[in-house]
Amino acid sequence: MPTPLFEVKDLHVTAEGQSIVKGLSLTINKGEVHAIMGPNGSGKSTLANTLLGNPDYKIKSGQIIFHGEDISGWSTDARAKAGMFLAFQYPQEIAGVSVIQFLRQAVSARKATDISALEIRFEMMEWMDKLGMDPSFSQRYLNEGFSGGEKKRNEILQMALLEPEIAILDETDSGLDIDALRVVARGVNEVRKKNPDLGVALITHYQRILDELSPDFVHIMIDGNIVASGGMELSERLESEGYEGWRK
Numbered sequence: 664m665p666t667p668l669f670e671v672k673d674l675h676v677t678a679e680g681q682s683i684v685k686g687l688s689l690t691i692n693k694g695e696v697h698a699i700m701g702p703n704g705s706g707k708s709t710l711a712n713t714l715l716g717n718p719d720y721k722i723k724s725g726q727i728i729f730h731g732e733d734i735s736g737w738s739t740d741a742r743a744k745a746g747m748f749l750a751f752q753y754p755q756e757i758a759g760v761s762v763i764q765f766l767r768q769a770v771s772a773r774k775a776t777d778i779s780a781l782e783i784r785f786e787m788m789e790w791m792d793k794l795g796m797d798p799s800f801s802q803r804y805l806n807e808g809f810s811g812g813e814k815k816r817n818e819i820l821q822m823a824l825l826e827p828e829i830a831i832l833d834e835t836d837s838g839l840d841i842d843a844l845r846v847v848a849r850g851v852n853e854v855r856k857k858n859p860d861l862g863v864a865l866i867t868h869y870q871r872i873l874d875e876l877s878p879d880f881v882h883i884m885i886d887g888n889i890v891a892s893g894g895m896e897l898s899e900r901l902e903s904e905g906y907e908g909w910r911k
């Protein structure tokens with residue numbers, strides 16, 4: 664058995680002293696897409712935040728393993744450089760920094776080399792075209808006045824250029840329209856085309872994204888743990904039955 668790309672082992676997480684993730688385990692191999700679904704408050708975003716190294720969330724026990732190495736003590740930056748895509752690493756507006764400036768800096772850090780503005784522009788244009796984004800977008804200031812859909816597009820653009828090995832996407836924004844949801848699905852599919860080894864953990868409430876992404880695994884998370892894992896039939900069952908059948 665080769666070493667899995669990414670593993671979570673018996674993870675227990677607290678926030679503000681309250682236990683939220685309770686002994687969760689998950690293995691993501693190269694090229695696999697995992698969808699994580701679950702009712703509001705079940706701990707999905709807490710899990711994502713913990714995987715990304717948000718210091719507000721304390722790991723009480725368990726491990727987060729990337730390429731066989733326990734990274735639970737690593738900073739968010741170190742995780743990003745190593746190839747984890749952190750969708751909400753920079754959710755705030757950064758005054759006076761344009762989308763393209765930000766990407767140049769982030770991609771240079773990830774690739775440990777100085778990428779020229781020209782190179783970034785070229786790559787950006789290519790991806791913006793693939794993702795159906797307006798070229799004027801690159802000149803805008805990061806997240807300043809971005810709509811929910813524009814934030815999402817920006818996030819997916821970052822993912823495309825950063826060439827991660829694993830992407831953890833928390834689709835929390837319930838205000839996204841169908842087009843924005845499609846951008847996410849299309850973005851993941853395009854990035855996978857370029858890198859079939861990309862591992863994805865997608866947290867979502869939307870069956871629609873799953874229809875376009877066809878995840879290899881669907882997990883149901885309830886009260887801080889994964890209570891069922893399977894294929895698309897699980898999310899279809901959810902559509903008709905809701906979460907009731909899985910609650911204790």
Ligand SMILES: Nc1ncnc2c1ncn2[C@@H]1O[C@H](COP(=O)(O)OP(=O)(O)OP(=O)(O)O)[C@@H](O)[C@H]1O
Nearest residue numbers: 678679683702703704705706707708709710719835
């Ligand atoms: N920083 C925090 N401090 C205190 N409690 C928190 C913190 N973050 C999350 N929680 C609590 O942990 C529980 C799980 O929240 P979380 O955001 O992880 O749920 P979720 O599954 O992502 O829900 P949703 O589907 O609504 O996005 C909630 O009861 C929430 O109030």
Ligand SMILES: [Mg+2]
Nearest residue numbers: 707708709835
């Ligand atoms: Mg959430």
